[in-house]
Amino acid sequence: MTVTGTAAPGTPGRTPGEAVRLTRYARGGGCACKIPPGELEDLVAGQVPPPGTAPPGLLVGLEHGDDAAVAALPGGGAAVATADFFTPVVDDPYDWGRIAAANALSDVYAMGGTPLLAVNLLAWPRDRLPAELAREVLRGGRDTAAAAGCPVAGGHSVDDAEPKYGMAVTGVADPERLLRLDRGRAGLPLSLTKPLGLGVLNNRHKATGEVFPEAVAVMAALNRDAAAAALEAGCRCATDVTGFGLLGHLYKLARASGVSAVLHAAAVPFLAGAREAVRDGFVSGGTRRNLRWVAPHCDFGSAGEETRLLLADAQTSGGLLVAGEVPGAPVIGELVAPDGPALRVR
Structure with missing residues (x-):
């Protein structure tokens, strides 16, 4: 959708007569604008209750940095709660x-x-961006939630200098069939359900305006079917790959499960144009921070700088990383007994 709108001339996303470019209103973009993983862990360290003191009924909390909180429901089952915006x-x-x-x-x-x-x-910067753009953002969110069978009922808005959008979502789960970070074990294969490269392609889009339809389709795709396939296959350990990159999320999984992980770089799928985007310098600061964070815990073997950056690329709405074999998803490595570095790239 191209919108010229009524944004004030001279603002970062628009000059008179030009279409509004939303990415020009943001310092970062997508999940690359997350607080770096090391800083975030330091920030919440004092919020994690000591072992054995978690509130009754809290099944998954802050201990390992799982994707959502999970609490047991009085009548059985479990509630899943999360919030995400960018x-x-x-x-x-x-x-x-x-x-x-x-x-x-x-x-x-x-x-x-x-x-x-x-x-x-x-x-929403209501004095700089037209309301019709905000309506389109909300319409896109509503349509995707509807495809997931999840009604959107209200929310919260603020006037802000930088546009941001997301959702707080409540779900339900079987407490005996949760996918958790701490349920990995040595011998399990690692499956990845979406290709990497979203971060560098988004960064190129922001800098040049070039559109990558495949990347948009991958980001907009629900992880519903991948999660259902993982559960059907008996998997109990997973995470989604977002702002901390594949290496960052794999490190968190291995650490929480008390195992090491071997990653086969040649087996990892990448979007068309991702390597070229790295070579042309479209690498976010978030990706470089991810790489610095995991480097002390990783044996990169013969993997060069380009591969390392792609494996650490800050994804937005990436796929699931599953400890187990998921039908239709490539196997990119395996969990092994803890010995030496937590991560090994081969």
Whole structure:
């Protein structure tokens, strides 16, 4: 969708007569604008209750940085709760809404749950961007949630200098069939359900305006079917690959499960144009911070800088990383007994 709107001339996303470019209003983009993983862990360290003191009924909390919180319900079953929002990752407002909703819903799927209800989270520079763009963002989120069978009922909005959008989502799950970070074990294969490269392609889009339809389709796709396939295959350990990159999320999984992980770089799928984007310098600061964070815990073998950056690429609405074999998804490595570095790239 191209919108010229009524944004004030001279603002970052528009000059007179030009279409509004939402990505020009954001310092970062998508999940690349997350607080770096090391800083985030330091930030929440004091919030984690000591072992054995978690509130009754809390099944998954802050201990390992899982994708959502899970609490037992009095009548049986479990509630899954999450919130996720970010700055524009694409210029098209409807696509941004679709992607942000798919990303928020993914946290519930990554826990093995089913989304039940969502509410919008919207920050909007109302004096700089036309309201019709905000309506398109909300429409995209509503349509994606509807495809997931999850009604959107209200939400919260603020006037902000930087546009942000996402959702708080509540879901339900079987407490005996959760997908958790700490349920990996040595000998399990690692499956990845979406290709990598979203971060560098989004960064190229922001810098040049070039549109990558395959990347948009991947980000807007729900992780519902992948989660269902993982549960059907008996898997109990998974996470979604978002702002901390494949290496960052794999490190968290291996650490929580008390195992090491071997990653076969040649088996990892990448989007068309991703390697070229790295070579041309479209690498976000978030990706470089991810790589610095995992480097002390990783044996990169013969993997060069380009491969390392792609494996650490900050994804937005990426796929599921599953400890187990998921039908239709490539196997990219395996979990092994803890010995030496937590991660090994081969």
